[in-house]
Amino acid sequence: MPLRTTGGTGPVATTKTVPQESGERGDFEADRGQEEGRHLNSPLLLTLLLLTAVMLQGPIRGALSAPVMQSWMTVFVAVMVQALPFLVLGVLLSAGIAVFVPPSFFARALPKRPALAVPVAGVAGAVLPGCECASVPVAGALVRRGVTPAAALAFLLSAPAINPIVLTATAVAFPGNPEMVLARFVASLLVACAMGWLWHRVGRTDWLRPPDRPTYEGQGKGAAFWGSVRHDVTHAGGFLVVGAMAAATLKAVVPEEWLRAAAGNPVFSVLALAVLAVLLSICSEADAFVAASLTQFSLTARLTFLVVGPMIDLKLFAMQAGTFGRAFALRFAPATFALAVVVSALTGTVLL
Amino acid sequence: MNRLAQTALLFLLGATLLHAGLTDLYLRYVKAGLRPLVLVAGVVLIATAVATLWYERRRARGQQHHHHEPRISWLLTLPVLALILVSPPALGSYSAAHTGTALTKPFGFPDLPAGEPLRLGVADYAGRAVYDKGRHLRDRELKITGFVTLDRSGTPYLVRMGLNCCAADAQPVKIALTGDIPPVLSPDTWLEITGRYTPRRAKDPVNDGPIPYLDVTSARPVPVPADPYDETWNT
Numbered sequence: 001m002p003l004r005t006t007g008g009t010g011p012v013a014t015t016k017t018v019p020q021e022s023g024e025r026g027d028f029e030a031d032r033g034q035e036e037g038r039h040l041n042s043p044l045l046l047t048l049l050l051l052t053a054v055m056l057q058g059p060i061r062g063a064l065s066a067p068v069m070q071s072w073m074t075v076f077v078a079v080m081v082q083a084l085p086f087l088v089l090g091v092l093l094s095a096g097i098a099v100f101v102p103p104s105f106f107a108r109a110l111p112k113r114p115a116l117a118v119p120v121a122g123v124a125g126a127v128l129p130g131c132e133c134a135s136v137p138v139a140g141a142l143v144r145r146g147v148t149p150a151a152a153l154a155f156l157l158s159a160p161a162i163n164p165i166v167l168t169a170t171a172v173a174f175p176g177n178p179e180m181v182l183a184r185f186v187a188s189l190l191v192a193c194a195m196g197w198l199w200h201r202v203g204r205t206d207w208l209r210p211p212d213r214p215t216y217e218g219q220g221k222g223a224a225f226w227g228s229v230r231h232d233v234t235h236a237g238g239f240l241v242v243g244a245m246a247a248a249t250l251k252a253v254v255p256e257e258w259l260r261a262a263a264g265n266p267v268f269s270v271l272a273l274a275v276l277a278v279l280l281s282i283c284s285e286a287d288a289f290v291a292a293s294l295t296q297f298s299l300t301a302r303l304t305f306l307v308v309g310p311m312i313d314l315k316l317f318a319m320q321a322g323t324f325g326r327a328f329a330l331r332f333a334p335a336t337f338a339l340a341v342v343v344s345a346l347t348g349t350v351l352l
Numbered sequence: 353m354n355r356l357a358q359t360a361l362l363f364l365l366g367a368t369l370l371h372a373g374l375t376d377l378y379l380r381y382v383k384a385g386l387r388p389l390v391l392v393a394g395v396v397l398i399a400t401a402v403a404t405l406w407y408e409r410r411r412a413r414g415q416q417h418h419h420h421e422p423r424i425s426w427l428l429t430l431p432v433l434a435l436i437l438v439s440p441p442a443l444g445s446y447s448a449a450h451t452g453t454a455l456t457k458p459f460g461f462p463d464l465p466a467g468e469p470l471r472l473g474v475a476d477y478a479g480r481a482v483y484d485k486g487r488h489l490r491d492r493e494l495k496i497t498g499f500v501t502l503d504r505s506g507t508p509y510l511v512r513m514g515l516n517c518c519a520a521d522a523q524p525v526k527i528a529l530t531g532d533i534p535p536v537l538s539p540d541t542w543l544e545i546t547g548r549y550t551p552r553r554a555k556d557p558v559n560d561g562p563i564p565y566l567d568v569t570s571a572r573p574v575p576v577p578a579d580p581y582d583e584t585w586n587t
Contacts, residue, residue, distance in 0.1 A: 042357035057437045064438055067446035074440040078381035078519035080431040085389035088396050173517055226403035234358045238424030292521050
């Protein structure tokens with residue numbers, strides 16, 4: 001595992017999802033001498049980690065036998081087991097589209113006028129079934145292929161929230177409230193288009209630092225497809241673990257009274273769940289199930305959770321800063337957050 | 353984490369999901385309906401690992417690559433270890449004691465089958481006792497299965513957790529016990545209780561929800577059911 005990757009450079013790795021082999025070789029040879037010594041052998045490290053865990057399983061089980069820890073573990077494993085199939089499904093489909101649909105197709109399909117291209121791109125988000133981790137690299141690719149940034153950003157925001165897989169997951173998670181699916185679709189699309197238009201009006205190109213690496217070139221389609229699946233599962237899966245741990249902590253440790261106190265006030269409950277969505281950073285394919293478990297909160301507050309989460313959270317901020325540059329992310333993220341809270345509160349009032 | 357380690361991790365994760373899906377293990381965490389998806393995900397993860405190895409082998413020799421794959425991948429070892437080494441039990445008395453009863457008014461009260469004893473679910477009994485004044489339950493011998501939970505003052509309850517999707521949204525339905533209660537009750541013991549309806553009520557100390565009583569005549573320890581959750585209560 002690379003010792004060099006730090007918080008700042010980590011997200012950049014997402015843009016070279018499957019780095020092209022030919023272009024990197026030259027750079028690599030130059031680096032090689034100094035790189036070799038600084039690389040830990042990660043397969044070895046993984047083996048050691050697993051063997052140590054197996055050896056110490058007695059003490060580990062003992063340490064985890066307290067009821068609160070068991071309850072934490074159960075919820076953690078439950079969120080993982082439940083969300084992984086959806087993550088895998090989304091990653092498969094997004095890899096298929098990213099590899100087998102040429103990026104030029106998206107550029108051709110969009111209207112020339114940016115003001116019109118924004119809603120079209122927003123609705124087109126529905127055809128990229130994936131979570132937000134998948135949509136950031138795709139939006140970067142769209143900008144590179146000449147799509148107007150406003151449209152690409154509308155796509156970036158809408159794709160993780162309104163695609164069929166996420167909406168199906170929402171319907172499954174809220175079996176008694178089918179209107180939740182409609183509300184999520186409407187609110188997310190509104191925020192995505194509004195952000196696109198806002199960027200068109202006030203955005204400046206020098207805030208954007210478009211990624212300069214083409215992603216899936218220089219290798220066979222099969223290799224690109226499976227490479228994309230491997231990268232997305234391990235990358236998004238890692239963030240899913242963070243989200244599952246946070247959700248389990250919230251469920252097992254935070255006293256129900258706290259959440260009930262926050263849930264009591266309609267304004268505060270909306271804000272609380274909006275902040276929670278940012279902090280938890282749950283994959284949009286799984287967040288509906290977490291929202292469904294927050295039964296103390298009103299449907300409007302939970303809708304805010306579902307609208308804010310796929311658009312802006314801690315891991316997305318990192319990924320956006322890596323893909324489009326920090327100057328962009330610092331302006332884009334707060335605006336998205338504010339708009340998403342307002343729009344979902346209004347939508348919830350009307351529809352739920 | 354380089355490609356080889358990622359491949360190994362994907363394989364382990366897929367194998368873990370398959371293991372959970374092919375045994376009853378997955379029922380501790382998610383609802384039964386998710387089984388096909390869990391199995392498919394396991395197969396796809398293993399296929400990804402195999403395909404990655406296949407394409408690595410086909411690459412020309414000597415082309416070594418150090419890709420700065422995200423460190424966050426290491427966290428995926430946690431669910432693998434948790435499922436294989438610990439396999440935490442289904443949510444039990446700890447969650448039940450900290451969560452208020454989630455009893456809601458049922459849509460209707462269909463007639464119950466004749467014949468003694470009558471087997472009922474915890475939520476079915478509680479719903480009929482609280483919202484139907486036990487109309488169909490009077491003078492019947494009832495058999496109800498659930499696990500034991502003690503609240504802070506030591507009052508015993510018979511509980512079953514209900515579940516919409518996964519254990520993260522599980523919520524308990526509780527019945528308080530009276531009558532011939534076994535002298536020693538330890539939390540998380542699964543019991544099949546034979547008893548009769550009683551109009552007595554209590555309030556859940558956590559959320560003031562209604563909790564009906566059951567007049568126990570006998571109790572028998574039973575093994576944990578294959579599906580520890582009640583998946584019918586909320587549909």
